[in-house]
Amino acid sequence: MTRGSLSVRQVAASYGATPVLDEVSLDVVPGEFVALLGASGCGKTTLLRAISGFVRVDRGRVIASDRDITDTPPEKRGMAMVFQSYALWPHMSVAKNIAYGLKLRRWPRERIAGRVDETLALLKLGGLGERNVEQISGGQRQRVALGRALAVEPELLLLDEPLSNLDARIRLELRHEIRALQKRLGITAIHVTHDREEAMVMADRIAIMHRGRIEQVGAPETIYQSPQSAFVADFLGASNICDLVLDRSDDEIRIAPGPLNTAARVPPRQAERLNGSAHGPVRAHFHSNAARLVSADSDTDAKTLTLFGRIAQSSYPGGFYRYAVAVGGREFVVDSDRHLSEGETVGISLPVEALHLFPHTGNNEEREETS
Amino acid sequence: MTALARLSRVLPSTVLIVLLALVIFGPLTNLLIWSVTERWYFPHKLPLEWGFSFWERVFRPRGNAMESLITSIWIAVFTVFACLALSVPAGYALARLKLPARALIMLAFLMPQAFPSVPIYINVARIFYTLQLNGTIAGVVLVHTLHGLVYSVWIATAAFAAVDRSLEEAARNMGAGPLRTFATITLPLATPGIMASAIFVFLESLDEFTGTYFVGTPDVTTLPLLMFRASMEGNYQIASITALILLIPSIAFMLVVERFLRADVLAKVGT
Numbered sequence: 001m002t003r004g005s006l007s008v009r010q011v012a013a014s015y016g017a018t019p020v021l022d023e024v025s026l027d028v029v030p031g032e033f034v035a036l037l038g039a040s041g042c043g044k045t046t047l048l049r050a051i052s053g054f055v056r057v058d059r060g061r062v063i064a065s066d067r068d069i070t071d072t073p074p075e076k077r078g079m080a081m082v083f084q085s086y087a088l089w090p091h092m093s094v095a096k097n098i099a100y101g102l103k104l105r106r107w108p109r110e111r112i113a114g115r116v117d118e119t120l121a122l123l124k125l126g127g128l129g130e131r132n133v134e135q136i137s138g139g140q141r142q143r144v145a146l147g148r149a150l151a152v153e154p155e156l157l158l159l160d161e162p163l164s165n166l167d168a169r170i171r172l173e174l175r176h177e178i179r180a181l182q183k184r185l186g187i188t189a190i191h192v193t194h195d196r197e198e199a200m201v202m203a204d205r206i207a208i209m210h211r212g213r214i215e216q217v218g219a220p221e222t223i224y225q226s227p228q229s230a231f232v233a234d235f236l237g238a239s240n241i242c243d244l245v246l247d248r249s250d251d252e253i254r255i256a257p258g259p260l261n262t263a264a265r266v267p268p269r270q271a272e273r274l275n276g277s278a279h280g281p282v283r284a285h286f287h288s289n290a291a292r293l294v295s296a297d298s299d300t301d302a303k304t305l306t307l308f309g310r311i312a313q314s315s316y317p318g319g320f321y322r323y324a325v326a327v328g329g330r331e332f333v334v335d336s337d338r339h340l341s342e343g344e345t346v347g348i349s350l351p352v353e354a355l356h357l358f359p360h361t362g363n364n365e366e367r368e369e370t371s
Numbered sequence: 372m373t374a375l376a377r378l379s380r381v382l383p384s385t386v387l388i389v390l391l392a393l394v395i396f397g398p399l400t401n402l403l404i405w406s407v408t409e410r411w412y413f414p415h416k417l418p419l420e421w422g423f424s425f426w427e428r429v430f431r432p433r434g435n436a437m438e439s440l441i442t443s444i445w446i447a448v449f450t451v452f453a454c455l456a457l458s459v460p461a462g463y464a465l466a467r468l469k470l471p472a473r474a475l476i477m478l479a480f481l482m483p484q485a486f487p488s489v490p491i492y493i494n495v496a497r498i499f500y501t502l503q504l505n506g507t508i509a510g511v512v513l514v515h516t517l518h519g520l521v522y523s524v525w526i527a528t529a530a531f532a533a534v535d536r537s538l539e540e541a542a543r544n545m546g547a548g549p550l551r552t553f554a555t556i557t558l559p560l561a562t563p564g565i566m567a568s569a570i571f572v573f574l575e576s577l578d579e580f581t582g583t584y585f586v587g588t589p590d591v592t593t594l595p596l597l598m599f600r601a602s603m604e605g606n607y608q609i610a611s612i613t614a615l616i617l618l619i620p621s622i623a624f625m626l627v628v629e630r631f632l633r634a635d636v637l638a639k640v641g642t
Binding site for chain 2: 052083085090
């Protein structure tokens with residue numbers, strides 16, 4: 001039984017002459033929660049709209065529950081979408097909005113009333129059924145939109161940035177609620193978001209999109225711990241970058257010592273991504289929270305890389321100190337419990353496993369906007 | 372500050388307001404006085420005899436005025452239906468579909484207003500004569516429809532454009548086909564704007580003179596034609612009473628239209 005599965009195969013789409021999706025493929029198993037994560041303009045919403053049938057694909061197939069729906073109109077796809085703007089019909093009450101899809105399915109009136117009540121209760125909207133959708137709060141509208149989608153028991157639930165218009169507190173609350181409901185109902189969900197934390201918290205798997213392509217798909221831990229490209233590393237917060245030189249001798253890969261860094265040994269697994277070019281200049285990405293401040297002359301072992309720098313700026317956000325450490329021409333933000341003064345020489349200690357190594361692509365200083 | 376200085380500051384605005392009131396209400400007062408006049412001639416400033424005998428004559432069951440009022444209303448109703456039948460599909464198409472010459476089509480509906488109306492209607496009358504439409508209600512309705520389409524197409528287009536596309540997409544997504552989506556979502560949401568356009572068309576038809584004069588006479592007599600004839604014959608009482616009757620629906624509907632035409636629809640007119 002593969003009801004609720006989804007398979008996107010080499011889908012390409014464009015708006016006019018501008019290509020938006022470039023041979024995107026994605027497989028989703030029934031009951032899975034997949035987040036499409038990316039900056040605006042990366043094609044994530046277009047991919048969702050291609051799945052829901054609102055964007056015509058140029059090439060490729062979309063297959064849902066073993067049925068090829070590439071040329072099926074949106075109303076026959078058996079999916080339910082929660083729109084970013086909620087798209088609730090202002091000329092109908094909350095109950096009528098939820099009942100709309102059921103009426104179309106020619107349910108008898110009593111059964112519709114029963115399901116509407118169930119849905120209202122499920123989403124903690126009890127007593128709001130007769131309200132006009134313009135008389136309720138943003139969070140409640142969000143729930144009505146979700147209720148309308150869930151009421152028809154869709155094979156696939158599509159969420160188009162459903163939380164982006166809510167304020168922070170309600171957003172956090174609804175994150176968990178949506179996830180809990182999805183798990184309880186066993187429904188397959190595709191969630192589009194530009195919020196990294198939201199994707200990490202909600203999804204079973206995350207597909208990171210960039211320039212109309214899926215850069216990497218994987219469980220939150222996997223993509224966080226082993227990003228497959230510099231873009232993914234950067235997007236997931238490993239945005240501290242330093243240039244290193246690798247030295248390959250026999251079966252050992254080492255980071256060559258330089259004026260700004262100590263030597264260290266790189267485990268082979270770590271250098272896999274460099275596919276053979278594990279020699280010469282590389283670029284290392286790391287998360288701020290992997291870095292530790294040490295005194296410049298402290299001993300290091302082969303599993304730790306130390307960068308030599310100088311405190312350029314210090315601040316106290318509360319509970320710890322935050323330093324901007326200048327290493328050569330770059331600055332890294334490192335937190336520490338110790339109080340250090342500006343201008344002091346320090347070392348930034350990094351466990352080698354925390355380094356994500358990518359080939360040095362020349363003057364690749366441009367950084368993608370990550371919001 | 373002395374009283375004189377205060378007066379000199381307030382005076383200009385007071386005079387302006389009084390003048391404005393005179394410009395607006397002067398002719399109306401004249402109309403009102405004429406409608407209750409029995410006898411009034413130069414050089415008297417006010418009527419010599421007052422009375423309602425002309426009202427009685429106008430509202431006499433088989434009088435000309437009642438007959439032409441009924442004709443006027445029927446013509447206006449038919450015109451509204453003819454305009455809606457064209458402007459609902461046209462407005463939807465212009466608002467939603469990617470039409471190549473969209474701006475040109477919108478402009479085409481404006482054309483009848485842009486050219487001097489008399490030569491247009493003379494030519495229309497000539498063509499209608501060969502089609503035997505001259506002097507028929509159908510002919511007059513057609514002329515009024517041509518005139519009313521500007522309002523109805525432009526406003527209907529704006530009304531449809533103001534309906535958020537995602538509302539339609541949500542209906543499609545829930546399983547409604549394109550026609551059902553239109554009937555249950557798009558049309559109900561565009562209805563206030565379309566009602567407003569219908570009211571404009573109704574009022575325009577009720578007041579229309581030139582086209583009716585060239586196409587309708589002598590067989591079709593609407594209220595404006597009756598008013599014209601009465602004032603040509605120097606029967607100012609009948610003309611004034613007809614004018615007052617014509618005023619009533621205009622004022623009533625204008626109050627309603629204001630409720631129907633919301634800012635978001637108005638903002639989309641002509642875009």
